[in-house]
Amino acid sequence: MNKGDFADRLHAAVARHVGAPGTLHDLQQLTGGANRTTWSFDADIGSERHRLILQLAAAAPEDVPAPLAGISPHPTAEEGAHLMMAAVRNGVPAPRIRAILETSDGLGPGYITDRVDGETLAPKILREPAFAPARAKMTRQAGEILAKIHSIPLAEVPFLKGQSAAEMIEAQRKVVDFYGLNLPAIEWGLRWASDNLPKNARYTVVHGDFRIGNMIVGENDGIRLVLDWEIGQAGDPMQDLGWLCVKTWRFGGKLPVGGFGRREELFEAYERASGFTVNPADVRFWEAFGSVKWAAGCLRLGTRGIEEMGVERCAIGRRIEEPLWDFFELLEGRD
Amino acid sequence: MPSSLPKATILLQAAVKYLEEELMPTLTGYHRFKTRVTANVLNTVRRELELRGAHAAAEHQRLVALLGHDGEVEELSRELARKIRAGSIPLDAPKLREHIRQSLADALAINNPKWLDR
Numbered sequence: 498m499n500k501g502d503f504a505d506r507l508h509a510a511v512a513r514h515v516g517a518p519g520t521l522h523d524l525q526q527l528t529g530g531a532n533r534t535t536w537s538f539d540a541d542i543g544s545e546r547h548r549l550i551l552q553l554a555a556a557a558p559e560d561v562p563a564p565l566a567g568i569s570p571h572p573t574a575e576e577g578a579h580l581m582m583a584a585v586r587n588g589v590p591a592p593r594i595r596a597i598l599e600t601s602d603g604l605g606p607g608y609i610t611d612r613v614d615g616e617t618l619a620p621k622i623l624r625e626p627a628f629a630p631a632r633a634k635m636t637r638q639a640g641e642i643l644a645k646i647h648s649i650p651l652a653e654v655p656f657l658k659g660q661s662a663a664e665m666i667e668a669q670r671k672v673v674d675f676y677g678l679n680l681p682a683i684e685w686g687l688r689w690a691s692d693n694l695p696k697n698a699r700y701t702v703v704h705g706d707f708r709i710g711n712m713i714v715g716e717n718d719g720i721r722l723v724l725d726w727e728i729g730q731a732g733d734p735m736q737d738l739g740w741l742c743v744k745t746w747r748f749g750g751k752l753p754v755g756g757f758g759r760r761e762e763l764f765e766a767y768e769r770a771s772g773f774t775v776n777p778a779d780v781r782f783w784e785a786f787g788s789v790k791w792a793a794g795c796l797r798l799g800t801r802g803i804e805e806m807g808v809e810r811c812a813i814g815r816r817i818e819e820p821l822w823d824f825f826e827l828l829e830g831r832d
Numbered sequence: 833m834p835s836s837l838p839k840a841t842i843l844l845q846a847a848v849k850y851l852e853e854e855l856m857p858t859l860t861g862y863h864r865f866k867t868r869v870t871a872n873v874l875n876t877v878r879r880e881l882e883l884r885g886a887h888a889a890a891e892h893q894r895l896v897a898l899l900g901h902d903g904e905v906e907e908l909s910r911e912l913a914r915k916i917r918a919g920s921i922p923l924d925a926p927k928l929r930e931h932i933r934q935s936l937a938d939a940l941a942i943n944n945p946k947w948l949d950r
Contacts, residue, residue, distance in 0.1 A: 670917070679910040682932045684917045692923070809869045815876055815943040818936045822947060825933060 506603045507538070507551065514596030515549075515609060516542035533574075533727070537612060549595060553607035565675055565797070568668040570658035570730040574598075574606035580702075580729045581610070583653040589645045590722050613722045615713035619748035622709055623756045627716045634719035636758025639707070639741060640766025642723060647701040647734040647771060654702060659731040662698070662786065666690050669793040676800050682821045686789035689828075695779040698733035705730050707737045708746040709755050738763060738775065739783025744823040744832070745791050753832060785827050788820035795820070844878040879942045887938040894931045 498506075504524055512519030522539040527550075536551040554574040572580060575597055584591035592610035622628050651657070660668075666687050673683060705728035713722040740746065741755050741763070750756020754763045764775040799814015826832060838846075851871045859867055888905050895908035903911075912931075915921040921928065940947045 679906070679913040681909060681912045681916055681928075682936055684913045685923060685928075685932055688916055688919065688923055808866060808873055812869055812873055812876075815873075818939040818943060819947050822936050822940060825929075825936070 503604075507536075508540075510596065510598060510602040510604060511540045511542075511549075511609065513602070514598075515540065515547070522546070533607075547595075548612040550592065550610045550612045551604075551607060552610065553598075553605055565672060568671060569728055570660055571727060572656060572658075572729055574608060576654075576656045577726050577729065578608040580654050580657065580726050583649050583702075584646060584723075584726070586653070587645055587649045589642060589649070590720065591726065592722060592724065613713050615715045615721050617710060617713055617724075619709045619750075619756070622714050623748055623750040628714065630717045631714050631719040632757045635714070636754050636762045637766040638720045639754065639758070640763045640768075641770040642720060643704070643707065643734070643737050643741075644767050644770035644773075646704050646707075646723075646737070647699075649702040651700075651702060651731060654729075654731075657702065657729060657731045659700070662690070662694050662733060662736075662782075665790065666786070669790055672793045672797055676796055678796055680817075682818070683789060683792055686786075686792070686821060686824050690782070690786040690789060693782055695733060695735065695776075695782050698735065698779070699773070700731060701734040703730050703732045703734060704737050706740070708741055708743075709748060709757075710746075733779075733783070735775070735779040736783040736787070738767065738780045739785075740787045742780065742784045743787040743791060743820070744827075745788070745820055781827070784832075785824055788824040788827065791820040792817045792824075841878050841881050844874050844881075848874050848878070876943055879945070883938070883942055887942075891935060891938070894927070894934065898925075898927055898931055 504521055507524070508519050508521050510519075511521070518541055520541040522541075524536060524538040527535040527537050534553045536553070537549075538551065539546050539548055541547075552574070578594045578597045581591040582594050585593055592613070594608055594610055596609040598604050598607045598609075616622055616628070622631065669683075669687055673680070673687075704723065704726065706725050707723065711723065711725040712720050713724065715721050742753050742760065747753070747756035752758050753760050760777065760780070764777065764780070767773075768775055795813050795815075795817040799811055799817070801810070823832075848871045851867055851874075856864060856867050856871075892905045892908070895905065895912060896902055899908055899911060912921070916923070916928075923929075937948060
């Protein structure tokens, strides 16, 4: 499809689903990933100009090698949109869905959301003085937002696939075997995770990738929007708290919560908003296992690198030891 | 004696020097970023050529001590990985964690030496 055809189809889809006349302005591609592409545009709806985002799922998200298919519980684009709608209904700052594309739109699976301004880049959010007021708020906001995500009734999102910690560990072993990696360090980490599974875990909606990079942040108001719902799933809610603390996702920041906050403040905000007590040991399990899981992610992304995004993807493969090193540091209390 | 000179590590050093000192200052945005990553990758290959021999020899010694028999280093490492997964070697076995930490440190010295300095 050339760009003219694409714009014509998008115009028609906007007019049909969002409102006439749907005339497009400033259509530009923001990102083109392996799993999806993101476009920014404005559209005339009635007499107003609306600021919108188009998310398109890749033609085949099943670029995952067959033995690994189904390991990560990806919702479809349509399910992802319904998850975001449920999130918004329950008070989560998720993108507001304006339209879900249909086959007859000729654009492939995807959806249109409102566009929200702000910053997503970690170095700016974590280090620029202008973001100091945001950093002071983000830990509390993260706790409150996660509490809301975890309170979305599962009945509103019955399509979400569930994954227990034990199933996730098994999935990482499959990844390791598929690529033929013999790495005692990752086996040690997976074995440790098997031996230390959290007990009495709750079972809730889980975002699955809640961290800087997947949120839009304003300088003074902090977290404005939570993005990237495409590995939304059901499981132990403590994994979202742990994942946010994984050292990789601190992007060089000194503080344990996402590089910007203290664990105690996160837990306190979460407890106040959710009414559930946080057991720090459970969060620590998910933080430690999160590092091991990300090591397997480096293997997966790096090995598919040449076809997908070239040299920087390949380079991710060589980052496998970083999270494993962090895993042992965490176990030894240097975190 | 190497069979030909300059050594591979010197060729890589020369290539990185061109990328970093001459090409990168002329670039912005996407290509500057890609060139940065390319120079990093070439540096990784150079460090691997420089360090791999010594690392493998030390790893071999540690694995022989851990497993109690000799073999090729890749074979021994695969055996250790399998034993850890099967639970036939306990996670707190003497010298196991030290071996893993040293192997990770050695790999980081090749792939991203800065990680150890944080």
